Amino acid sequence: xxxxxxxxxxxxxxxxxxxxxxxxxxxxxxxxxxxxxxxxxxxxxxxxxxxxxxxxxxxxxxxxxxxxxxxxxxxxxxxxxxxxxxxxxxxxxxxxxxxxxxxxxxxxxxxxxxxxxxxxxxxxxxxxxxxxxxxxxxxxxxxxxxxxxxxxxxxxxxxxxxxxxxxxxxxxxxxxxxxxxxxxxxxxxxxxxxxxxxxxxxxxxxxxxxxxxxxxxxxxxxxxxxxxxxxxxxxxxxxxxxxxxxxxxxxxxxxxxxxxxxxxxxxxxxxxxxxxxxxxxxxxxxxxxxxxxxxxxxxxxxxxxxxxxxxxxxxxxxxxxxxxxxxxxxxxxxxxxxxxxxxxxxxxxxxxxxxxxxxxxxxxxxxxxxxxxxxxxxxxxxxxxxxxxxxxxxxxxxxxxxxxxxxxxxxxxxxxxxxxxxxxxxxxxxxxx
Amino acid sequence: xxxxxxxxxxxxxxxxxxxxxxxxxxxxxxxxxxxxxxxxxxxxxxxxxxxxxxxxxxxxxxxxxxxxxxxxxxxxxxxxxxxxxxxxxxxxxxxxxxxxxxxxxxxxxxxxxxxxxxxxxxxxxxxxxxxxxxxxxxxxxxxxxxxxxxxxxxxxxxxxxxxxxxxxxxxxxxxxxxxxxxxxxxxxxxxxxxxxxxxxxxxxxxxxxxxxxxxx
Numbered sequence: 045x046x047x048x049x050x051x052x053x054x055x056x057x058x059x060x061x062x063x064x065x066x067x068x069x070x071x072x073x074x075x076x077x078x079x080x081x082x083x084x085x086x087x088x089x090x091x092x093x094x095x096x097x098x099x100x101x102x103x104x105x106x107x108x109x110x111x112x113x114x115x116x117x118x119x120x121x122x123x124x125x126x127x128x129x130x131x132x133x134x135x136x137x138x139x140x141x142x143x144x145x146x147x148x149x150x151x152x153x154x155x156x157x158x159x160x161x162x163x164x165x166x167x168x169x170x171x172x173x174x175x176x177x178x179x180x181x182x183x184x185x186x187x188x189x190x191x192x193x194x195x196x197x198x199x200x201x202x203x204x205x206x207x208x209x210x211x212x213x214x215x216x217x218x219x220x221x222x223x224x225x226x227x228x229x230x231x232x233x234x235x236x237x238x239x240x241x242x243x244x245x246x247x248x249x250x251x252x253x254x255x256x257x258x259x260x261x262x263x264x265x266x267x268x269x270x271x272x273x274x275x276x277x278x279x280x281x282x283x284x285x286x287x288x289x290x291x292x293x294x295x296x297x298x299x300x301x302x303x304x305x306x307x308x309x310x311x312x313x314x315x316x317x318x319x320x321x322x323x324x325x326x327x328x329x330x331x332x333x334x335x336x337x338x339x340x341x342x343x344x345x346x347x348x349x350x351x352x353x354x355x356x357x358x359x360x361x362x363x364x365x366x367x368x369x370x371x372x373x374x375x376x377x378x379x380x381x382x383x384x385x386x387x388x389x390x391x392x393x394x395x396x397x398x399x400x401x402x403x404x405x406x407x408x409x410x411x412x413x414x415x416x417x418x419x420x421x422x423x424x425x426x427x428x429x430x431x432x433x434x435x436x437x438x439x440x441x442x443x444x445x446x447x448x449x450x451x452x453x454x455x456x457x458x459x460x461x462x463x464x465x466x467x468x469x470x471x472x473x474x475x476x477x
Numbered sequence: 478x479x480x481x482x483x484x485x486x487x488x489x490x491x492x493x494x495x496x497x498x499x500x501x502x503x504x505x506x507x508x509x510x511x512x513x514x515x516x517x518x519x520x521x522x523x524x525x526x527x528x529x530x531x532x533x534x535x536x537x538x539x540x541x542x543x544x545x546x547x548x549x550x551x552x553x554x555x556x557x558x559x560x561x562x563x564x565x566x567x568x569x570x571x572x573x574x575x576x577x578x579x580x581x582x583x584x585x586x587x588x589x590x591x592x593x594x595x596x597x598x599x600x601x602x603x604x605x606x607x608x609x610x611x612x613x614x615x616x617x618x619x620x621x622x623x624x625x626x627x628x629x630x631x632x633x634x635x636x637x638x639x640x641x642x643x644x645x646x647x648x649x650x651x652x653x654x655x656x657x658x659x660x661x662x663x664x665x666x667x668x669x670x671x672x673x674x675x676x677x678x679x680x681x682x683x684x685x686x687x688x689x690x691x692x693x
Contacts, residue, residue, distance in 0.1 A: 061625030065487055068605050240596030243492050253490040253598060463489035467601050473513050474639065477605035 049098035051455065057260050058455050066455065069462045070103035072477050075185025075204075077107045077465070082122065082193040084111050086324065086357070087294070088256060088384045089190050089211050095259035095454045096461070103458075110180055112194045114172040120330045121165045122193045125225070128218035129192065130298065130379045166224050170196055186465050189232075196228045205468040208232040211256065212381045213242040213402055233468055238382045239403050252464050255406060257457035258387045258448070263360035265391055268368055276365035282320065282350055287371040287431050290320040292363055292388075295335040295353070298379045299323075300399065302342050303420050305349065307376070310424035312348070315431050322366050324354035367392050371437065372430045376423055377401055387452040390414065390444030395437045397426050407452065413444035481650045483609040483620060484643050486631040488600040490517065495597040500545065500585040503537070503595055504576050510597050512565040516639060517600040519559075519568065536595075537572065544589035550579045565638055602639060604631075614654060618685045626674035633666065633677060659688045 051063050077100060081089050093109055100107040114122075173196035182197065187206045189195055198206055208229050214222065226247065229235065234250040237243040243251050258265055277284060289308055293299040301321055308319040321339060325332030336353055343349040352358070352366075367373060373389035373396045380402030387407050389396040396414040398404040408414040415430075417423035430437045450456075466475060493514060497503040507515070518536040533539040533555045542551035553575050562568035579585070589595070607628070609620045621629070636644040651660045662684045671677040 059625060061485075061627060064607070065485060065605075068485070068607065069487070069603070072605070237492070240492055240496075240598065241592060241594075243494075243596075245494055251492040251494070253492055459487060460489060463487055463601070463603050466603055467489055467491075473511070473599070474602045475604065476642075477603065 047098045048101040049095075050102045051099060051458070053261055054453075054455050058449065058453060062455055062459065066103060066459055066462070069459070069466065069477075070100075070105055073105050073186075073462060073465055075106070076183075077105055077186045077188070078182065078184035079107070079109045079188045079190065080112065080180070080194045080197065081109075081190035082112055082119075084109075088382065091259075091262070091264070091384070092256055092454070092457065093190075095262055096458060099454065099458055100461075105462075108184075112172070112176040112197075113179075114176075114193075116330065117168055118172040119193075121169050123330060124165070125169075125192050125221055126212060128221050129214050129225075130212060130217075130381075162220055162224075173197055173199070186468075188461070192225055195225055198228050198231045201231070205233045205465070206231075207464065207468070208235045209254075210235060210237050210242065213379065214244055215242055234464065236464065239406060242381075242402075250468075252460075252467075254457065254460040254464070255403065255452060256382050256384055257452050257454045258384055258391060259454040260391060264364050265388060266364065268361070268364055272361070273365045273369050276362050277369055279362075280350065280352055282318070282369075284369060286348075287315070287317040288320055288369050289317055289372045289374060289427055290322065290366050290370040291374040291376065292320075292322050292366060292385050293375065293377070294323045295325055295332045295339065297331070297335055298377055300376045300378045301335070301339045303378075303423070304374050304376050305339070305342050306420045307374075307417075307423035307427060308349070310421070311427045311431070315428055317371075317427075317431060318348040318350065320350045320352065320366055320370070322350075322352040322354065322358060322363065324357045363388075364392075367394065370394055372397060372427050374423070374427075375399065375404060376417060377404065380404055383407065384452075386414075387448045390441070391448045393438075393441035393445050395430050395440040396444065397423055397430075407447070408444075409447065412440070413447045414440055479612075479650075479653075481611050481617070481647070482606045483611070483624060483628065484604045484631070485607050485624075485628050486602050486604045486635060487627075488517070488602055490598050490600055493597040493599050496594040497589075497597075498594050499588045500541075500547070500550075500576060500580055503541075504573065504580070506595075506597055507537075507569065507573060507576070511599060512569070512639065513602070514597050514599040515565050515569050515572070516635070517598055519557075519572075520634065520638070521600075540589075540595045544593040544595070545587050547579075547583075547585070547587070550576070550583075553579070602635070604643065614651070614659075614685070614689070617651070618682065618689070621678065621681055621685065626678065629674050629678045629681070633663075633681065659685065662688070 051066050055063060079093055079097065081093060083090050097107055097109045173194065176194065177197050177200040182200065183202060185204045187204055188209050189197060190209045191211050195208060230248050232249055234252060235247060236252045236254045238255050240253060291304050304321065311317060339351055343351050367389055373394045375383050375386050375396060375398040377383055377399045378401065382403030383398065386396050386398050386404055390407060390413055396408055397417050398408045398414065400416040400418055405416060408416055410416045415426040417426055493510060495506045495510065497506050533542055533551055535554065538551045538554040541547050541554065609624060611617050611620055632644055632647060636642065648660050666680060671680065
């Protein structure tokens, strides 16, 4: 990616002082900055890096973005890691299941089998990290490694400051997987977590706090005209003649798409409305298609439920249009890393109802920028309340937009990364440049 | 006349690894944490320019109300008059006294739910020169009118509390420029008496302009 972008493109959106500071701070970063993650597209991490890298370059910082490669088995393993680090819920865990032991010896055999399975997984994971470390130029002054997939690249560190950027909740992980990964992670110079709740007390390295962000100038978030919105909805056969409830999320069990359908069906009994469930399947997620079929089954052909699988992926403009066409936006996750889609909805001035998990409560200040829902009934009640009270929906949406402007835009994220690089070079509480 | 360069500060949050689920744990951690952590948990509301969703102006008061359901203690901590504290150490002592007094009189066995712990955060201050360079008091006045509110916060609140280096440099420069009683007036500003940073900026501008009328 050789594209560069000027921070002054954001002049009409954020305070001028922040943009001036970004320029001043960037002058103090010298050397090469490298970001590495698992995919160039699909999911929040790739979206952030797509915006972040051109801006870092635009500030005059030599920056590169690489992704690791691997086979299907590797990505299946890293998806399992992702799930068990999160601590899955609702019976959706695909790690070894606890069986009733027939005898002590049977139980022992089963445990040995599970351990062997884990050992093979760990070896495959390390094998692909080794291959990537041989193929990549890791010689940089600052190396940001995103999430567990490339975490073991640290094993070949020669120089520079290495930062492990964790986008997921690892506060209650599967201990075996965490112990394995933390052997690598503890070698980093620092880590970054999205909220304090996601962090680990046992890392022994510095832990910075950086919420993720959205890019207000990306195709996913720029203003659209009513005509543009209408054309996208026409394309998917959706008529804007009744209120739209939308959840944009990957087809992933942790997003609780069945729960969204149940809440919608409760509302539908009282208020005529329609539901859009729009999402894709990430390249590193072998489970996604199975979840999609389960959701289709649950929707049961009801004409006002629009289950849209982006294959090929929806354009960002299409996602933007779905959100802007909505009266209420949902993110009813059971577990969430941060849930940036909440900020996307809030940025469009929409009231958002989200599950009280992960980073969602940081974005949804209950009854101020949206609502937190703890159950299907709770979500249904709140959807109905917003559909019946447009003024309330407008008030929450406006407050939400300001909340995002000050806390969850890419310009703030950029500032945080620059400050962290400066902090690692000057390890004191007050740094005078 | 020598030049004076205005500095700015930006803050990066770092986890301390300390957390609390009840009042005794909170108190023990407050006694141990460093000044930058107290600064962040008490003063960040002044720095945040966006709306505050709830009535508690600092993190300790909010958490005690929200997670421990001890509104009486939360209100006492919310009502801290920050003008009384010349430094973080004295503020910290006052917070400890309030919590200890409350614990002596009340059953404080209530614990926050898992996931609602209080996480102690410290802030790293990065200061850097801005492009605002002044050579006389007129330019100081124009710069203070123009610079963003975070700079006002930094010079007149953060710098004064956290070592005071940059505020002292500004004071010395103003003193060197024969403006003896102006600095006294600026020293006497109580930043926490203002509704927001705009109001504080307006008061600083008013003091400097009055100085010009009276002395020039």
